[in-house]
Amino acid sequence: MKRRRDSLASIVARDIAERIENGEYPIGERIPIEAQLCDLYNVSRTVVREAIAHLRSEGLVESRQGVGVFVSGQGGLTLKISADEAGELAQILEILELRLGVEVEAAGLAAHRREDRQMDDIHRTLAMADDIETFAEKPRELDFAFHMAIAQATGNGYMPRFMSFIGPVIIPRSQLIHASVPKITRDYLSKMLEEHRRIAAAIDRRDVVGARETMRFHLAGSLERYRKLQAD
The missing domain is CATH 1.10.10.10 (Winged helix-like DNA-binding domain superfamily/Winged helix DNA-binding domain)
Structure with a gap:
């Protein structure tokens, strides 16, 4: 029935x-x-x-x-990333590759187009994570907030919508079935925060090339961590 x-x-x-x-x-x-x-x-x-x-x-x-x-007018071909897919190591690597492709360009657009109020929002997300103990309580949420602020500074309305869509899975969580997610230590958070600061500084001085390069370095580091995990 x-x-x-x-x-x-x-x-x-x-x-x-x-x-x-x-x-x-x-x-x-x-x-x-x-x-x-x-x-x-x-x-x-x-x-x-x-x-x-x-x-x-x-x-x-x-x-x-x-x-x-x-x-709604938002139909047609849609990107779908299920929670199960987001928990598989191979899919986490693909999501990180997707981020690399989108967010490197987003950083460059933000550096070129950002307005003062949008730069203020980027700095605000940095300040929220400035205390490592606070950052450690919700690292993924604060990391995502920083990347979302950059997307909103691109001047491209689809960038934040794209980020919102994949927000629940864009930051890999400890859902792996066949392996353990790399531990988020205080040292790792300090390194992440410093990379965020470099990205923000490049956007602030309207350095398009520098913003892309620092974002690529930042995301490539996460990708490499998971590739090593896959190799192990």
């Missing part, structure tokens, strides 16, 4: 997706309410809800409490 319901939900989701693609349900517009969809497809509310949940996970629709479900 469950298998049948899942099949119906997939059919409904696929049909709604096709209607969105051909413009029958335009971007920003509300799709038919739940009761109407039940009548249209002759299915139960449970099936409709599962179909909507699937479309929402694909980024095709978004729910607005008390208003309805709207076409």
Whole structure:
């Protein structure tokens, strides 16, 4: 019975997706309410809800409490990194390679385009991690905050959106199944903070080449740590 319901939900989701693609349900517009969809497809509310949940996970629709479900316009090809994938060493290496490709350019754009208020935000994230004991309490969150501040300083609206999307997995966590994540020691945090300062200094003086080089050095170091772990 469950298998049948899942099949119906997939059919409904696929049909709604096709209607969105051909413009029958335009971007920003509300799709038919739940009761109407039940009548249209002759299915139960449970099936409709599962179909909507699937479309929402694909980024095709978004729910607005008390208003309805709207076409979000963020569908199409989407990047998906599941929690299970993020816990595998091979996938962590691929995520770090992805970061290297995106964030080196982000640092250069930030150096070229940043405004004073954005530079203030970058310095603010550095200050939050300046005390090593505080940094040690939430190293991944503060590290991510620094990289997000740089993304916001690029002047490219897609950079922070991209970072927000992969935020939960962009900083590798201790989820490895076949190996142990390298320990985050106080010495390592001090080294990370110093690298952050060098990146920020290059952005501050609008040194595009220097910002890219310091960011590449910073991320390449993390990548090398995990490659050694894989070799071991």
